[in-house]
Amino acid sequence: MPYRSIIAGADSAQADVAAATSAATEAFAGFRATSPEARADFLDAVAAEIEAARAEIVEAAVAESHLPEGRISGEVGRTTGQLKMFAGVVRRGDHLGVRIDPALPERTPLPRADIRQRQIPLGPVAVFGASNFPLAFSTAGGDTVSALAAGCPVVVKGHPAHPLTGYLVAQAVTRAVEKAGLHAGTFSFLLDTDPAAGPQTGIELGQSLVTDPRIKAVGFTGSRGGGLAIAAAAAARPEPIPVYAEMSSINPVVILPGALATGDTDALATAYVGSLTLGSGQFCTNPGLLFLPRSEAGDAFLAAAGRATAEAVGATMLTEGIAQAYEAGTEKLRSTDGVSVVGQGTAGDTDAPAPQLVEAARLAGVTDEVFGASGVVVRYDSIDELLPSLDSLEGQLTATVHATDADNEAAAQVVSALELKAGRILFNGWPTGVEVGHAMVHGGPFPATSNSLTTSVGSLAIERFQRPVAYQDVPAAILPEAVRDDNPWHLARRIDGELQLP
Amino acid sequence: MPYRSIIAGADSAQADVAAATSAATEAFAGFRATSPEARADFLDAVAAEIEAARAEIVEAAVAESHLPEGRISGEVGRTTGQLKMFAGVVRRGDHLGVRIDPALPERTPLPRADIRQRQIPLGPVAVFGASNFPLAFSTAGGDTVSALAAGCPVVVKGHPAHPLTGYLVAQAVTRAVEKAGLHAGTFSFLLDTDPAAGPQTGIELGQSLVTDPRIKAVGFTGSRGGGLAIAAAAAARPEPIPVYAEMSSINPVVILPGALATGDTDALATAYVGSLTLGSGQFCTNPGLLFLPRSEAGDAFLAAAGRATAEAVGATMLTEGIAQAYEAGTEKLRSTDGVSVVGQGTAGDTDAPAPQLVEAARLAGVTDEVFGASGVVVRYDSIDELLPSLDSLEGQLTATVHATDADNEAAAQVVSALELKAGRILFNGWPTGVEVGHAMVHGGPFPATSNSLTTSVGSLAIERFQRPVAYQDVPAAILPEAVRDDNPWHLARRIDGELQLP
Structure with missing residues (x-):
């Protein structure tokens, strides 16, 4: 030995x-x-x-x-x-x-x-x-x-x-x-x-x-x-x-309308799926939940994210147990009422299950962490519909906002809601990197952490x-x-x- | 109403x-x-x-x-x-x-x-x-x-x-x-x-x-x-x-030999009983446990403390329940094996029970807090006997040392033991005053506090x-x-x- x-x-x-x-x-x-x-x-x-x-x-x-x-x-x-x-x-x-x-x-x-x-x-x-x-x-x-x-x-x-x-x-x-x-x-x-x-x-x-x-x-x-x-x-x-x-954390991402109006929606969607599937999604900061405007631009983002997910291939997960829990979690999501599959990748082998992206008609029932490359998209019509959803979330390690200056008024309200929920708020990036520094917070309200x-x-x-x-x-x-x-x-x-x- | x-x-x-x-x-x-x-x-x-x-x-x-x-x-x-x-x-x-x-x-x-x-x-x-x-x-x-x-x-x-x-x-x-x-x-x-x-x-x-x-x-x-x-x-x-x-805290006091060798032992004992009986002893920082050298000077201190306690009169306690708990706690101490009464004061009335000072042959069984003017004295022969006793204590809000420069070597060891047990260590004073300032700690390991x-x-x-x-x-x-x-x-x-x- x-x-x-x-x-x-x-x-x-x-x-x-x-x-x-x-x-x-x-x-x-x-x-x-x-x-x-x-x-x-x-x-x-x-x-x-x-x-x-x-x-x-x-x-x-x-x-x-x-x-x-x-x-x-x-x-x-x-x-x-x-x-x-x-x-x-x-x-x-x-x-x-x-x-x-x-x-x-x-x-x-x-x-x-x-x-x-x-x-x-x-x-x-x-x-x-x-x-x-x-x-x-x-x-x-x-x-x-x-x-x-x-x-x-x-x-x-x-x-x-x-x-x-x-x-x-x-x-x-x-x-x-x-x-x-x-x-x-x-x-x-x-x-x-x-x-x-x-x-x-x-x-x-x-x-x-x-x-x-x-x-x-x-x-x-x-x-x-x-x-x-x-x-x-x-x-x-x-x-x-x-x-x-x-x-436990599902690391919500909020896409505000401006981020879809001026940028390259395809590139944004691809970057999102890149963060979601990086290292088979085996990060505590994996962006498992995304709030997307209900709009034509939102539809385009979702379609692009679905395509990117479909192109992704599962890599071997850390342990058999983790792969099995991922399979069970993604299966449970698929069978939840109001949930439809947006994109599903290819499994590598039995320990390398396929990445998955779903859309959920409502937040209830889809906020448990699925450790791995599993994403849930929830749509919103207005900031007034978005904010109560953010208020209803459990504690998180991170919360991400994609926005431009045009979104500042809404973004300020979103930050005010998110800072009560998460240890780190980041803009126009992805949460999967955690810098080791003096200002970093890798923590947050329960159940992200116990303290x-x-x-x-x-x-x-x-x-x-x-x-x-x-x-x-x-x-x-x-x-x-x-x-x-x-x-x-x-x-x-x-x-x-x-x-x-x- | x-x-x-x-x-x-x-x-x-x-x-x-x-x-x-x-x-x-x-x-x-x-x-x-x-x-x-x-x-x-x-x-x-x-x-x-x-x-x-x-x-x-x-x-x-x-x-x-x-x-x-x-x-x-x-x-x-x-x-x-x-x-x-x-x-x-x-x-x-x-x-x-x-x-x-x-x-x-x-x-x-x-x-x-x-x-x-x-x-x-x-x-x-x-x-x-x-x-x-x-x-x-x-x-x-x-x-x-x-x-x-x-x-x-x-x-x-x-x-x-x-x-x-x-x-x-x-x-x-x-x-x-x-x-x-x-x-x-x-x-x-x-x-x-x-x-x-x-x-x-x-x-x-x-x-x-x-x-x-x-x-x-x-x-x-x-x-x-x-x-x-x-x-x-x-x-x-x-x-x-x-x-x-x-x-909960019993706020141990350690008398080192030097404090008895040079000072006025009677005055020190009177000051101790003053702190013990102040406000009917109803302080979280009340000095409920005292470690005293087994020496002639220690005997003199104990006798003087007994006299001072005997002269003390109980004042009405905060509530009837607190007075009853005090009576029960002091009675339990008196009936503990190896415990003898050193001094007992006069009760004011039923809600103003008598202050009490006892000597205990050993630490086991006498370290539960008795809220009120109840003191326990434990004797020690040497620093080698004292230190394990300090190590065995539960967490405390305060720990007090009486010493002179002649005690410095022992005092350093005592401080090193006490800082793992208490939130505040004080020398040549009494713990019942808690200054509101920037450097104050009114806390300490469990059960003094929960955090x-x-x-x-x-x-x-x-x-x-x-x-x-x-x-x-x-x-x-x-x-x-x-x-x-x-x-x-x-x-x-x-x-x-x-x-x-x-």
């Missing part, structure tokens, strides 16, 4: 949750005390170790995910870029959120004490990676790197769809832990090492990880059912813990794994570096409520 | 949840669109209206809470000061958390889109105030003001222990809403108007408020049982929502009621003011990851 669990730096035949979480707890004291520079260097080292193992990681990930080599190779770059971005965030130190309210000994009627606040890491974090991004949202993906950046040891539950990829990445992280001189428990990787026992073993492993009292937070990317099960288990613990689950107050992509994600602590009249000699008067880490600080740069 | 519910600005005989939340939803669109200046002016106006009604509010609150007039009068000032502080926070605008990653059209292999992030309010918020702070943690207290500051309409469930106080404050807020020209649904106040039906009616009212689909977050201050019930109801909704419950990532006192509390939204390539003409290039609100912004002051 070429891959196993890695617990506290050593290969293990058993996915021993208690051993991994105990090691993580032991590692926590030292890891949280690392200076920004040391912790950032460690993140850079993880990136370097992944880069050094790039060839074998890419080979494994292509074989396990059926995704094209170019896509996987790009995802390695995205993963290491993400690590380096968080290294930069840690070096800058703004995430420490330092606030100082100096003492006011002369204040009447009561003097004010000296109060200083910083953010500290929560403790060991459990990470459940995604099937569809075997690198960027998995073993050393966004959840792992933001938890490590915050100073939290991480225990990853390896994804059964890409065990070797996960193992190779975990080895790279483990090498970086060792070279940085960190406690080996800083990172562990648990793999269901008994494939004969079937997926149930993996679910049990996940449950025992989430309910282990040493785990203090969870990052998850996957299905709504999986995310809700983990959130329920975490809430039922004697000490409930936060779960950041990125789950709409944050993001799982971008530098804000670090805040999920920290909590504030106030230090009142703590002697200077034992104050943490972050809140000392001499500001040894050159941090931006909020003094008496006012931001001051270093 | 002199007081009733206030729904959308009008007196109502019924505590009609749907009417209040519908009005709040209608108010939300306009309220969230207010400029920082307009919203801040509104908060200042609430403070002014409360100040204008000070005399009748103080009279009602003293009568209903049995707390002394000086304390209540001070609490009015704290409440209005808190409103003004949040007005300042809103005017400054840092809570909008603006981040801009400018477009990089020339970037290879792919150009970067223009991405801008701001925080937006969650929507209508339900607030359950505390019994023990009828003003500062109630109708227009910390939860209400931070939600309003974020741009969320608020529906308060009036506390049955101070209905008239709540009604008078709600009238003041309502007058400010009206004068500011805001939608009347911006603030509503629901009171169980059928006292004959008993407390069950109030619990049902609370449940229907929390489970109303128009409510998007909850602020709560009260018992562990009450907070857990509300958190469970919120988690079971079709759309789960965040609950910020401040619940350790935030605070219910201080300006950081506003972040509980906001979520981030990213705008990608949104046309300048319809971008929200907060993220426009010309920065009309003069906000601090993070450009490409770097903080820039206005």
